[in-house]
Amino acid sequence: MYLVIVACLGAILWIPPLPATVITFEEAGLHLLDPLSTQLASLGVIFNISGGAALIGGPFVPPASSAVSGRYLMINTCHYLAQTCSGTPAVLTVYFVAPWDSTLPAYVDGSTISFDLWDTNDTPLPRVIVHAYDVAGGHLGTLNLLSEFVNNVTGFTGPVHRLVFVDHGADGHVVDNFRFGALTAVPEPASFLLVGAGLVLAGSYRRRAASSNNRARKLGS
Numbered sequence: 001m002y003l004v005i006v007a008c009l010g011a012i013l014w015i016p017p018l019p020a021t022v023i024t025f026e027e028a029g030l031h032l033l034d035p036l037s038t039q040l041a042s043l044g045v046i047f048n049i050s051g052g053a054a055l056i057g058g059p060f061v062p063p064a065s066s067a068v069s070g071r072y073l074m075i076n077t078c079h080y081l082a083q084t085c086s087g088t089p090a091v092l093t094v095y096f097v098a099p100w101d102s103t104l105p106a107y108v109d110g111s112t113i114s115f116d117l118w119d120t121n122d123t124p125l126p127r128v129i130v131h132a133y134d135v136a137g138g139h140l141g142t143l144n145l146l147s148e149f150v151n152n153v154t155g156f157t158g159p160v161h162r163l164v165f166v167d168h169g170a171d172g173h174v175v176d177n178f179r180f181g182a183l184t185a186v187p188e189p190a191s192f193l194l195v196g197a198g199l200v201l202a203g204s205y206r207r208r209a210a211s212s213n214n215r216a217r218k219l220g221s
């Protein structure tokens with residue numbers, strides 16, 4: 001019985017990582033010029049934009065050697081729909097979350113993250129600055145993107161929970177083929193409470209079993 005309880009607790013704590021994902025922005029349910037936010041939560045990512053707009057783009061042809069293709073994520077520094085410029089940088093945050101519950105944070109190994117980026121405006125440099133953070137808000141590193149387009153941007157390390165793309169230029173930028181490896185969800189507090197209750201139950205069972213054995217030994221002596 002004790003082993004069964006421990007095995008159940010292990011099953012609760014261990015959430016298996018999910019396989020790698022590539023987001024092409026061609027996913028079902030996405031339409032041209034849709035603002036992007038939580039539509040891809042079932043894949044383990046949600047998007048938040050401030051100081052601009054994050055839209056599904058596609059009508060503009062990228063440079064020939066760019067890996068950007070078809071539809072892509074278009075970050076507009078000026079709000080595309082309102083046609084207004086706030087003068088502040090566009091800040092896109094990509095959060096990794098549990099695909100079955102987007103309120104649960106998740107993280108991926110930073111070395112598994114990559115994407116293709118395209119930004120025609122070279123003023124100011126860097127064209128795009130990307131920061132990585134862990135679940136606790138710790139800063140894991142920064143990448144500065146200097147070229148008109150960069151295929152297969154990599155270089156992140158550590159358990160990345162969110163990426164923050166900052167663009168001070170006037171024309172925004174484009175992200176495509178956003179790839180990341182196995183997602184690991186962070187167990188919610190309720191799981192720890194459940195595990196704690198289970199450990200108390202297991203301890204109580206062991207004490208009762210030991211007490212029964214002692215009584216049996218005394219009766220037999």
Ligand SMILES: [Ca+2]
Nearest residue numbers: 024069070071
């Ligand atoms: Ca695409």
Ligand SMILES: [Ca+2]
Nearest residue numbers: 119121169172
């Ligand atoms: Ca730009």
